[in-house]
Amino acid sequence: MKLWLKLFLAGLALMTLAAAGTLLAARYFIETPMDHASNSTVVFTIEQGENLFTVSPRLEKQGLVRWGEAFRTYGRFRKATLQAGEFELSASMSPRQILEVLTSGRPILYRLHFPEGLTMREVAQAVNATGLTTAKKFLAACNDRDFLKSQGINATNAEGYLFPETYFFPRIPGQDPYPILKTLLDHFRATVAGLPQFKDPDELYRMVILASLVEKETAVPSERSTVAGVYANRLRVGMLLQCDPTIIYGLGETFDGNLRRSHLQDPKNPYNTYVHPGLPPGPICSPGAAALQAASSPEQHDLFYFVARQDGSHHFSRSLREHTNAVIKYQRGGRPFPSSRTSTPD
Numbered sequence: 001m002k003l004w005l006k007l008f009l010a011g012l013a014l015m016t017l018a019a020a021g022t023l024l025a026a027r028y029f030i031e032t033p034m035d036h037a038s039n040s041t042v043v044f045t046i047e048q049g050e051n052l053f054t055v056s057p058r059l060e061k062q063g064l065v066r067w068g069e070a071f072r073t074y075g076r077f078r079k080a081t082l083q084a085g086e087f088e089l090s091a092s093m094s095p096r097q098i099l100e101v102l103t104s105g106r107p108i109l110y111r112l113h114f115p116e117g118l119t120m121r122e123v124a125q126a127v128n129a130t131g132l133t134t135a136k137k138f139l140a141a142c143n144d145r146d147f148l149k150s151q152g153i154n155a156t157n158a159e160g161y162l163f164p165e166t167y168f169f170p171r172i173p174g175q176d177p178y179p180i181l182k183t184l185l186d187h188f189r190a191t192v193a194g195l196p197q198f199k200d201p202d203e204l205y206r207m208v209i210l211a212s213l214v215e216k217e218t219a220v221p222s223e224r225s226t227v228a229g230v231y232a233n234r235l236r237v238g239m240l241l242q243c244d245p246t247i248i249y250g251l252g253e254t255f256d257g258n259l260r261r262s263h264l265q266d267p268k269n270p271y272n273t274y275v276h277p278g279l280p281p282g283p284i285c286s287p288g289a290a291a292l293q294a295a296s297s298p299e300q301h302d303l304f305y306f307v308a309r310q311d312g313s314h315h316f317s318r319s320l321r322e323h324t325n326a327v328i329k330y331q332r333g334g335r336p337f338p339s340s341r342t343s344t345p346d
Contacts, residue, residue, distance in 0.1 A: 033093055046087070048174075049084075071095050082103060108171070112167040114162075116285075117215045117288075123184075137177045138181065142158035143158075152201070154205060158181065159283045163184050210298075211291040212291070225297070226299050240277055246271040247269060249271050249285070304323075307327050307331060308331070
C-alpha cells in the first residue's frame with residue numbers, strides 16, 4: 001500500500017508539474033511578442049467570413065506569432081470572433097494584443113474628402129482615389145433608382161445628394177460602393193432634416209436644385225441667401241434664370257472652358273437656363289450645408305440681377321439698367337456695350 005501511495009503521489013506531482021509547465025508555457029506564448037524591439041508594422045487583412053482556422057497560419061507565416069495552432073487554440077478558448085478589415089500589426093505585439101486588435105480593435109480607415117460644388121462624376125473620382133471602390137462602380141450605385149428610393153431620394157440619380165464632408169471608411173469587401181453611398185446620403189438627410197421642405201420629396205428636390213445653383217454661383221458665405229433670393233424672385237415672376245453654371249453642366253465633358261454665345265442660345269441643352277424657363281432638370285453639383293440652408297429660406301428682397309466683381313464677390317441690382325451699368329463697371333473696365341446690344345445676361 002505504501003508503494004502504491006508513493007507511486008500515486010509521485011504521479012500526481014508529475015501531473016501537477018506538467019500542468020504548471022503547460023500553463024507557464026501558454027502564458028509565455030500569450031504574453032511574449034515575437035520581437036520586442038521591432039519598430040515595423042504590417043497591414044494584415046481579414047476577409048469577410050474568415051475565421052481562426054485560416055487566419056492563424058497566416059499570422060505565423062508573416063512572423064507575427066510563433067505557433068499558429070497555439071494562437072488558434074487560444075482564440076477558441078477566448079471564444080473570439082474576428083472582424084473583417086485591414087489591421088496594423090507588429091511583431092512587437094503579443095498574441096494577446098494581436099487577438100484584441102483582430103476582435104475589437106479599429107480597422108485601418110481610408111479618408112474620403114471632397115468639397116462643396118463637385119458633380120457626381122467628380123465625387124466618383126474622389127472615391128476612386130481612395131481605392132475603396134472604382135468610379136465605375138460608384139456611379140452605377142448612384143444611378144440605382146431602386147436603392148435611391150429605398151433611401152428616400154426621389155430622383156433619377158444621386159446628383160446633388162452626395163453631401164460634401166470628410167469621411168473615414170474601412171476597407172470594404174468586394175469594393176462594394178453602396179456602404180459609401182449610403183453614408184453620404186445619410187449625412188445629406190441629417191443636414192436637411194430640420195429644413196421646411198424635407199417632408200415633401202418634390203419640394204426637397206427643387207430645393208436641392210436651387211441650392212446647387214447657389215453653390216456654383218458664389219463662394220462668399222454672406223451672399224448665398226441673397227443669390228437664392230434673386231433666383232426665387234426670377235422664378236416668381238417668370239424670368240429666365242440665366243445661370244452660366246447650368247449651361248456648363250449640360251455641356252459636360254465637351255466644355256473646353258470657354259462659354260460662347262452659341263452655348264447661351266442652344267435650345268438642345270436642357271440645362272440652358274438662358275433658353276429654358278424655370279429650374280434646370282436636376283441639380284448641377286453637390287451643395288453644402290450653407291447653400292442648402294440658403295435655398296430653403298431665400299433672402300426676401302427686390303433684387304433680380306447680380307454680376308461678379310474682381311474679388312469674387314457680387315454686385316446686386318434691382319433693374320436691368322442698374323445691372324448693365326454694373327457689368328460695364330466690373331467686367332468691361334468702363335467700356336460701354338455696342339449700341340446694338342440691348343440686354344446683358346448674368
